[in-house]
Amino acid sequence: MTWRASVLTIFPEMFPGPLGMSLAGKALAAGTWSLETVDIRDFGTGIHRSVDDTPSGGGPGMVMKADVVARAIDSVAADDRPRLLMSPRGRPLTQQRVIELSKGPGAVLLCGRFEGIDERVIEARGVEEVSIGDYVLSGGEIASLVLLDACIRLLPGVMGKAASGEEESFAQGLLEYPHFTRPQVFEGRPIPEILISGDHAKVAAWRRSEAERLTRDRRPDLWAAWKARNPVKKEPN
């Protein structure tokens, strides 16, 4: 079954952009996922097809109009896909949410611009706000590309066996272990001995311990959650 993405934007030419290449591009050509872009400006008002207006209450910038955005949303076939507004105010996107989304029918993505979108259309159309991080982009298009990329690579058949995703960062609540490949020595730094020992159990144990060490050192938030789920685990060195 095709995973369906509809993207509502005033810059449809930004899609598929990088998602037309590499694994995502091949999966698009193969019909693993589909992409529909909706130009919000087609639903704008007046001879300039205006999509924005000044903020009620004053202040800088412009706000995308509720009626225009509502018409754009309503132009997309009503189905059971979640409607997501890319927004710095949204719930932070996690690998867990990406996995959920990739197992569903697809997503309708709304890309904000200017100061954002009139609150009333967010409520009236049941739109879920999603953030890709604690920083502010100039528009939701790049955030949508990020979300789509993360979902598409998890669709059946998109990644090779090599990248099953099971050991990747976040999949089990830990960051991933470090990687090495030939040459054996790079600028005086050898590959850790254990990785060339041929002992699969020891390699697996080393990787697990490195994943734990990196998570503890770099992401205390993830480490605390991991420890709560694995209370008997001893601390890595």
Ligand code: SAM
């Ligand atoms: N005035 C807004 C605020 O302070 O929260 C920022 C608006 S931003 C300039 C324009 C659009 O970029 C937003 O409506 C949203 O669609 C998108 N955007 C910006 N940062 C984002 C983020 N961290 N995650 C997802 N979307 C983001």
